[in-house]
Amino acid sequence: MSERSTSTGPGRVLVAVYAIFALSATARSVVQIATDFDAAPLAYTLSAFAAAVYIAATVGLARGIRPLAWTACAVEAVGVFTVGTISVVASEDFPDATVWSVYGQGYGYVPAVLPFLGLVWLWRTRESRE
C-alpha cells in the first residue's frame, strides 16, 4: 500500500478546518431546529444536512476512510453551489441563513472552497503506482 495518510501534513489543517465547520454547522442547526423549526423548514433541514456532511468529511479525512471522505466532499461541492445559487435566485425561501447560503458568504466563502481542497487532497494522497 502506497497510499498516504489523509490526516498528516496538509491534511492536519484540512481536518482542523472541517472539524470547525462540522461543529459550527451542527450547533447552528440544532439551535435553529430546536427553537424555531417552523419559520424556515427547508433552510433548517438543509442546515442539518450540511452539518451531517461536514461531520462525515471530518471523520473520513481524520480516520482515513476514503470512500466516506470522497462522498462527503463531492456532496458538499454540489450542495454549496446548489444551495448557494437557490439562495440567491429564490431568497424568499431562505428567510434564515444556512452554512451554504450565498456560497458560504457568512463564513468568508470558505464553504465554497473547502470541498475542492478536500477533493484535491484526496486525489493527491491516493494510492500511487510509482
Next chain:
Amino acid sequence: MAWVLTLMSLVIMAWAGALSIRNRPVNDALFYAAAALEIAVVAVVIGGFIALGATDRSVDGITFVGYLITIVLILPIGVAWGASDKSRWGTGVVVIAAFLIIVLSWRLVQIWQGTHV
C-alpha cells in the same frame, strides 16, 4: 476583554505562522504561549458566566453558553491536534485555532449586546 484575547491571539498567530513558514513543529515556547492564552480565555469565560447570571437584560442564553463552552475547547484540541504533526502543518493548525479564538470572542460580544443576526 475581547481586545485582550484578540491581541494575544494575533501574537500566537504571527508566531505560529512564522514557525510554519520555516517548517518548524510546535515548540515548548509556543505551547506555553498558547497555555497563557487559554488561561485568559478561561478567565473571560468565567466572567461571562457570572455576567450572564447577574444581568437582567434578555441575552440569548443558550447561544451565549454554547460559545463560552466552545471557546474554552478550541485551544486544547487545536494545539493537541497540531502538536502531533511534526511539520509546518502542525503550527498551521495553531494559526487557525488562534484565529478562531478572535472570531469567537467577537461573536460573544455580539451575542452579549444582542446585535447578532
